[in-house]
Amino acid sequence: MAERSAFQYTILRIVPRIERGERMNAGVVLFCPERRFIAAKIELDAARLHALDPTLDPASVEPHLEAIAAVVAGDPSGGPLAGLSPSERFGWVAARSSTVIQPSEVHTGLTDSPAETIDHLFKSLVPVPARG
DSSP: OOOOEEEEEEEEEEOSSTTTTOOEEEEEEEEEGGGTEEEEEEOOOHHHHHHHOTTSOHHHHHHHHHHHHHHHHTOGGGGGGGGSOHHHHHHHHHSOOOSSEEEOOOEEEEESOHHHHHHHHHHHHSSOOOOO
16 A cells, blocks of 8 residues: 655635635645646636626636646646746745635645545535535
8 A cells, every 4th residue: 555645735716806805716736746746627617707706707717727727737838837847836826816816825635646636625625515
């Protein structure tokens, strides 16, 4: 059995009107240095975004989320930031900002499988739970 590895993650939040402080989760970025794993899972819920701010077009947010995903993946379409080390890319994504897309504080944990952990975190933190 493999040893558990430490990881860090941040939640990507959409804050349509910063002055109101309302937000919705749109993704998770997980970094596990020991396993050389960094990944993002992102999904923008247009209906939830519309409920927070009917004037914000999801099409204006999606390219920025796609750029974050490209940087995290080290994809050249992410520009120069995509060429940074995984640690630097995670640091860039997790850095505090005052834009419409904001990261949460960085959380930590232990995992046997970073891929399974990011899937679990995404399912737990991003979609709206079904009402029973």
